[in-house]
Amino acid sequence: MSAPDEGLQAGFLANLGERDYEKHEFGKRCLELKKIILTFLLTALLWPWCSAQAGDRILFIPHDDRPISYHQTVEVVEAAGYELVLPPKELLSNATNMGHPQ
DSSP: OOHHHHHHHHHHHHHSOHHHHHHHHHHHHHHHHHHHHHHHHHHHHHHHHHHHHHTTEEEOOOSSOOTTTTHHHHHHHHHTTOEEEOOOGGGSOOSSOOOOOO
């Protein structure tokens, strides 16, 4: 903020009475609370539609074929009841191959 802007803001706040300043801060907090409530309501309303559209399939692209990155993750997700869509293993990197990102 530039010096003239700071002076204007300071002057504006100095011209406000104590009660007006509280209203100004209260208004800011109410606006923040309204945003939070609106976000929550939209999420609650759209969640069933979004999850119905997504189904039970997950696109999973591991960064390599190490057990922790590929095999264990696939086992856990499939045990949870989801279907995974995976790239072919020959496209992933491993100990002898750097992978094929194209």
